[in-house]
Amino acid sequence: VAVVPSTVIEVIKMFRFEVLAIDRKARRARLKTPHGTVETPNFVPVGTQATVKSLTPRDLREIGVQMILANTYHLHLRPGEEVVEKLGGLHKFAAWNGPLMTDSGGFQVFSLGVAQEDGKKLSKFSNSNSYKEQISDLDEHFYRQLSKGGSLKKAKVDEEGVTFYSHLDGTQHIFTPETSIRIQEKLGADLIVCFDDHESPIWNHRQTEASMQRSHRWSIESLRAQKRKDQLMYGVTHGGVYEDLRKESAKLIDDHFAAVSIGGAYTSKEILYQVIDWSLPHFDGNKPRHLLGIAEIIDLFNGVERGMDLFDCVAATRRARHGSIYISPKNGGTIKNNFIIQVTNEKYKGDEEPLDPGCQCYTCTNFSRGYINHLFKANELLGMRLTTYHNIYFVTELMRDIREAIEAGWFYRLKEIWVRSSP
Numbered sequence: 001v002a003v004v005p006s007t008v009i010e011v012i013k014m015f016r017f018e019v020l021a022i023d024r025k026a027r028r029a030r031l032k033t034p035h036g037t038v039e040t041p042n043f044v045p046v047g048t049q050a051t052v053k054s055l056t057p058r059d060l061r062e063i064g065v066q067m068i069l070a071n072t073y074h075l076h077l078r079p080g081e082e083v084v085e086k087l088g089g090l091h092k093f094a095a096w097n098g099p100l101m102t103d104s105g106g107f108q109v110f111s112l113g114v115a116q117e118d119g120k121k122l123s124k125f126s127n128s129n130s131y132k133e134q135i136s137d138l139d140e141h142f143y144r145q146l147s148k149g150g151s152l153k154k155a156k157v158d159e160e161g162v163t164f165y166s167h168l169d170g171t172q173h174i175f176t177p178e179t180s181i182r183i184q185e186k187l188g189a190d191l192i193v194c195f196d197d198h199e200s201p202i203w204n205h206r207q208t209e210a211s212m213q214r215s216h217r218w219s220i221e222s223l224r225a226q227k228r229k230d231q232l233m234y235g236v237t238h239g240g241v242y243e244d245l246r247k248e249s250a251k252l253i254d255d256h257f258a259a260v261s262i263g264g265a266y267t268s269k270e271i272l273y274q275v276i277d278w279s280l281p282h283f284d285g286n287k288p289r290h291l292l293g294i295a296e297i298i299d300l301f302n303g304v305e306r307g308m309d310l311f312d313c314v315a316a317t318r319r320a321r322h323g324s325i326y327i328s329p330k331n332g333g334t335i336k337n338n339f340i341i342q343v344t345n346e347k348y349k350g351d352e353e354p355l356d357p358g359c360q361c362y363t364c365t366n367f368s369r370g371y372i373n374h375l376f377k378a379n380e381l382l383g384m385r386l387t388t389y390h391n392i393y394f395v396t397e398l399m400r401d402i403r404e405a406i407e408a409g410w411f412y413r414l415k416e417i418w419v420r421s422s423p
């Protein structure tokens, strides 16, 4: 039985989620927030430090981005939520007056603690070999520190919350459901996330269940801590790779929250898709569904196909800064190469083609691969900016195509075109 605090009822009035079309399980919907509308399915670029690295809000609007995500952990440590609040809240602070989302900090403190178990650097996926670029939303500075041998003190989890040490200066901090929500209320995003405990992908059933129960308790405490009535809170499901736990978690989160998200750990992409399939039947069809921290091209198709609405990931921007750029199937993009070419490779020196021929973005309509290859070789700032612009445009356009395809009833044909591109 649902125990929905009265705040939640009032919050729901400020938001509206409307399903407009359905193509098998894929759905085309619209989420109205106090700062505007998000058409779904959609991709939410990550602006860890309240900036999508190298892009201005004007760029983002020009690209067609509708919502961005900022990280609570990072903004709490620097500049601190009081500073953001004093400067008018996150929307004003970052000059982004569209829909905004913050996470809870739960995943970052996982990265600082549990993920460091046994000297392993774990991500959401236990078998990920591209851990660094693939998943985490922690910044690159943090990874460099870790790769030097991890002089960081590990975070500790107890029933109250997580005690962790800043990756910037080593100072001790404590996150509880209440502090996470308090910080997120000061930051002032439209969509916020309950504070959760993140399981390790290598834990057994018993360990995973204990963590899930803690997560559930913290989720309810997060709701009880909520005071603002203009922020919609996502509940987060956990349960690792275990079907019974995943189902239990999906039911409980759906019972309490007006917006649902899938989080936690997976051993592989196949298990991730399986987890979505286990969870979806337990979600009310009238709530937005966010897949946390996952948005590879193939994940977008497989997630939408299963009924997910929103996706975020640092991969598009992080890759761009390393010269990895997205290309469409007609230019050689396949599942196998992750729809990516490395523009810094020697073979693109002097290449006259744009990054992705046919792409209508500012980068592709004005610059050649050869020029961008040169910018990276010369360590020029503009290189990263142009590749970031293209990658975000690429994913944003893909999501628009996906929305149109669902409306027209041919999402599966669109997916076929992209999936079949694999030799």
Ligand SMILES: [Zn+2]
Pocket (backbone or CB within 6 Å): 355, 356, 359, 360, 361, 362, 363, 364, 365, 390, 393
């Ligand atoms: Zn482009």
